[in-house]
Amino acid sequence: MTTLELRNISRVFPGTVALQDFSARWEGGKIHALIGRNGAGKSTLVNILTGALAPTAGTVLLNGNPCTFRSPADARRAGIAAVYQELSLLPDLDVIENVHLGRLPVRKGILPGRIDWKAAERDTRDLLDRLRISLPLHTPVRHLSVAQQQLVEIAKAMGSSPGVLLCDEPTSALSHQEAQCVFALLKTLAIDGALVIYITHRLQEIRSLADTVTALRDGVSNGTIPSSAATPERMVTMMFGEDVRFSRMIDHPPLPSPVLEVRGLTRLPAFSDVSFSLHAGEVIGIAGLMGSGRTELLRTLAGADPPDAGEVVINGRVCVPRSPAQMIRCGMVMTPENRKDHGLLTLMSTRANMTLPSLDRLASHAVTSRRREQQVVARMQQELDIALADPEAPVSALSGGNQQKVVLGKWLATDPRVMLLDEPTRGIDIKAKAQMFQTILRLSRQGIGLLVVSSELEELLLLCHRLLFMQHGRITGSADAGSMRLETLLARCMESS
Amino acid sequence: MSRRPHHFILELVLVALCIALAWIAPGFFSAENALNVLRNISMQGIIALGMTMVIVAGEIDLSVGSAVAFAGCWTAYLTGTFAGVLAWPPAVAVPVAITVAVITGFLLGSFTGFIRMRFRVPSFITTLALMTGLSGAAELITNGFPLTPFPEWYNMLGGGYLAGIPVPALMLLCVFLASSFLMNHTVFGRSVYAVGGNAEAARLSGVPVGRTKTAVLAITAALAAVAGVLQSSEIMSGTATTAKGWELDIIAAVIIGGTSLSGGSGSVRGTMVGVMFLGVIINGMTLLNVNEYWQHVVRGILILTAVLLNRAPATQGTFREAAA
Numbered sequence: 001m002t003t004l005e006l007r008n009i010s011r012v013f014p015g016t017v018a019l020q021d022f023s024a025r026w027e028g029g030k031i032h033a034l035i036g037r038n039g040a041g042k043s044t045l046v047n048i049l050t051g052a053l054a055p056t057a058g059t060v061l062l063n064g065n066p067c068t069f070r071s072p073a074d075a076r077r078a079g080i081a082a083v084y085q086e087l088s089l090l091p092d093l094d095v096i097e098n099v100h101l102g103r104l105p106v107r108k109g110i111l112p113g114r115i116d117w118k119a120a121e122r123d124t125r126d127l128l129d130r131l132r133i134s135l136p137l138h139t140p141v142r143h144l145s146v147a148q149q150q151l152v153e154i155a156k157a158m159g160s161s162p163g164v165l166l167c168d169e170p171t172s173a174l175s176h177q178e179a180q181c182v183f184a185l186l187k188t189l190a191i192d193g194a195l196v197i198y199i200t201h202r203l204q205e206i207r208s209l210a211d212t213v214t215a216l217r218d219g220v221s222n223g224t225i226p227s228s229a230a231t232p233e234r235m236v237t238m239m240f241g242e243d244v245r246f247s248r249m250i251d252h253p254p255l256p257s258p259v260l261e262v263r264g265l266t267r268l269p270a271f272s273d274v275s276f277s278l279h280a281g282e283v284i285g286i287a288g289l290m291g292s293g294r295t296e297l298l299r300t301l302a303g304a305d306p307p308d309a310g311e312v313v314i315n316g317r318v319c320v321p322r323s324p325a326q327m328i329r330c331g332m333v334m335t336p337e338n339r340k341d342h343g344l345l346t347l348m349s350t351r352a353n354m355t356l357p358s359l360d361r362l363a364s365h366a367v368t369s370r371r372r373e374q375q376v377v378a379r380m381q382q383e384l385d386i387a388l389a390d391p392e393a394p395v396s397a398l399s400g401g402n403q404q405k406v407v408l409g410k411w412l413a414t415d416p417r418v419m420l421l422d423e424p425t426r427g428i429d430i431k432a433k434a435q436m437f438q439t440i441l442r443l444s445r446q447g448i449g450l451l452v453v454s455s456e457l458e459e460l461l462l463l464c465h466r467l468l469f470m471q472h473g474r475i476t477g478s479a480d481a482g483s484m485r486l487e488t489l490l491a492r493c494m495e496s497s
Numbered sequence: 498m499s500r501r502p503h504h505f506i507l508e509l510v511l512v513a514l515c516i517a518l519a520w521i522a523p524g525f526f527s528a529e530n531a532l533n534v535l536r537n538i539s540m541q542g543i544i545a546l547g548m549t550m551v552i553v554a555g556e557i558d559l560s561v562g563s564a565v566a567f568a569g570c571w572t573a574y575l576t577g578t579f580a581g582v583l584a585w586p587p588a589v590a591v592p593v594a595i596t597v598a599v600i601t602g603f604l605l606g607s608f609t610g611f612i613r614m615r616f617r618v619p620s621f622i623t624t625l626a627l628m629t630g631l632s633g634a635a636e637l638i639t640n641g642f643p644l645t646p647f648p649e650w651y652n653m654l655g656g657g658y659l660a661g662i663p664v665p666a667l668m669l670l671c672v673f674l675a676s677s678f679l680m681n682h683t684v685f686g687r688s689v690y691a692v693g694g695n696a697e698a699a700r701l702s703g704v705p706v707g708r709t710k711t712a713v714l715a716i717t718a719a720l721a722a723v724a725g726v727l728q729s730s731e732i733m734s735g736t737a738t739t740a741k742g743w744e745l746d747i748i749a750a751v752i753i754g755g756t757s758l759s760g761g762s763g764s765v766r767g768t769m770v771g772v773m774f775l776g777v778i779i780n781g782m783t784l785l786n787v788n789e790y791w792q793h794v795v796r797g798i799l800i801l802t803a804v805l806l807n808r809a810p811a812t813q814g815t816f817r818e819a820a821a
Contacts, residue, residue, distance in 0.1 A: 302701070304700075304701055323700075324700055324701045324702065324703050325703035325704075325705065328702075328703040334701070336701065341698065342697060342698050342701055343698065345690075345694040345695050345698050345702075345761070346694070346695070347690075347694040347695075347761040347762050348690060348694055348761075352687060352690070356687065356691060356699075356702045356704065357702045357703045359684050360684055366685065367682055367684075368683060368684060368687065
């Protein structure tokens with residue numbers, strides 16, 4: 001039986017200790033859940049086990065033998081395979097080719113090097129039989145459902161019969177029902193003797209799936225318990241510590257007038273029939289997991305993707321979001337989740353980025369005014385405390401936190417009434433995070449309505465007046481953030497409806 | 498847009514080249530030769546300035562060479578029809594024909610833009626189709642023989658001088674000033690850089706992506722028609738076989754001028770230098786009696802060298818925050 005033992009593993013990055021003195025012993029034939037909030041060190045652990053990162057200290061023992069992986073290929077040869085939340089399949093190739101990617105069997109003989117398709121097909125059939133799943137072999141995988149694609153991904157990882165399978169949130173993009181077939185496969189693997197390590201955000205999955213639960217907090221192991229003892233409260237305590245208390249930052253009441261009303265907004269399959277209203281000076285948080293439709297909702301509100309049905313009333317004006325330009329004119333703007341690809345033009349200067357959406361109003365008769373642009377940059381630099389050496393240098397030279405401030409600044413320059421913030425604190429340092437919180441507070445005091453999406457639920461408790469719960473594309477309820485405890489919030493988000 | 502030292506390398510090389518040629522090439526350093534160079538580069542230069550906008554916007558136009566031939570033939574055909582069949586006086590027929598030809602060019606460019614935005618067909622494909630199509634259309638119009646309906650004074654446009662300077666060179670100067678202003682000092686110009694740098698980020702910032710891309714394609718096709726008119730005036734005929742392969746010379750000049758083929762960066766000023774650079778090299782080699790085949794080889798080497806020289810300093814690998 002496979003065993004995987006970690007002894008005092010540490011990993012230090014410049015400025016942070018991602019993993020400290022982590023020890024655990026996992027046995028084959030079982031599913032081991034690994035939990036922890038974002039930044040707790042889960043991914044670092046996965047990267048160490050797959051050979052993508054070397055530990056700063058400590059030993060990994062596979063079946064009692066110490067091993068050092070110099071590369072992911074090393075780890076795979078030793079029998080450790082991994083499956084991630086992002087699929088790595090080639091969408092135009094079929095299941096057979098995806099499963100055999102880079103190792104298609106070739107024929108020998110007079111014309112060596114020809115692909116032996118018969119052997120490849122036989123091999124794929126054997127593999128799927130062994131995993132007790134059935135998939136269409138000759139269909140390009142882009143035509144399969146996301147859940148089926150995830151099965152292909154796991155089958156691909158199991159192709160080399162590894163003893164250890166690491167699953168890093170493989171079901172986060174799947175609905176509860178869809179996730180069931182992945183769970184069934186993982187259970188089959190465990191019965192056949194594989195050692196499965198399963199990382200998840202969805203605590204409710206754990207009790208029915210896993211045998212043990214290990215929690216990580218701030219890079220430190222917080223113990224391993226059998227899943228029969230893992231109540232939601234116990235797991236939250238393991239992830240966040242005994243005493244979870246936050247001083248709420250938001251202190252002013254919202255103004256009585258609504259700035260945004262959303263009525264029956266639908267964009268299938270991402271979300272449907274979303275209705276709520278946002279008042280001036282109010283901060284609403286959307287509490288939902290990745291894949292709940294929260295990002296898609298924000299994009300539709302910002303005009304990035306048109307809705308199938310529904311309308312919004314902004315400032316008393318009824319409109320259907322059709323384009324970002326239209327929504328910017330209405331006073332609704334969005335800082336996107338993906339700053340590099342959607343938020344900024346990395347080739348352009350900070351000045352050009354900061355003034356891009358407001359350039360029309362800064363220009364006279366379509367002729368730009370460098371002086372007025374510089375004034376905007378100077379104002380935002382001061383207001384948002386941007387460390388800016390040269391406004392003419394490409395914006396990509398700035399740090400993540402400062403880039404995020406440039407994104408905020410470019411929207412503030414348009415005098416918005418409603419701001420949609422998608423993961424505003426992702427990938428920025430602690431100081432920039434604190435500044436982001438202060439900025440959100442200041443903007444709400446100025447009467448701007450803010451809608452915030454964040455995977456960091458505790459941030460939402462700090463910042464928001466009200467929370468909307470979102471699951472599987474629907475708003476399932478709302479609550480006053482002031483009276484909510486983090487445990488209750490987490491339990492509520494993680495419960496499956 | 499920000500000027501960094503490496504942006505001036507090409508200018509320095511150009512100056513050095515001129516000094517060297519003044520030493521070794523007989524007749525290079527004279528006002529007459531300078532005007533000669535200017536006239537030789539002006540038609541391709543006019544199109545290259547438009548092509549710069551197209552490439553900065555993340556598109557390409559391969560049809561400009563055929564568009565030059567087509568516009569010349571179309572102008573000749575229309576002039577012949579207006580003056581011959583309708584018996585209009587040439588003073589009316591020629592300006593009307595020119596106007597129609599330039600508008601036709603503008604519409605063809607708009608068509609490429611429309612196909613690009615509506616059906617998501619890359620401009621590479623549409624303009625490749627237009628390149629063949631327009632070339633055939635020019636042959637059809639002329640029936641394979643040059644059309645010569647032009648009055649004597651028509652030669653003034655392509656072959657004449659104003660205050661001692663070739664008229665096409667003056668046109669080039671006007672287009673340079675206009676495109677330079679457009680790209681550096683207008684909302685439109687900023688949009689061109691934005692849609693070429695990252696169309697989705699530009700769209701999310703409220704930039705009209707479709708309109709901007711269509712506009713640069715239309716402007717460039719119209720400039721190609723203008724060059725076609727000048728060309729037909731210089732040779733006093735509408736000839737279907739003229740301007741073959743210009744598109745590649747023009748794209749080469751744009752690239753030598755430091756514009757990135759992947760879009761989002763570049764300048765019309767750079768293209769102007771690139772055009773002059775190519776013009777001077779070819780002029781110098783002709784004066785030095787370098788074999789024409791060698792000239793092609795040298796041009797090829799130049800393109801590669803210029804791109805290597807112009808390459809932006811390698812962007813440093815961004816430090817990835819500890820993935821945890």
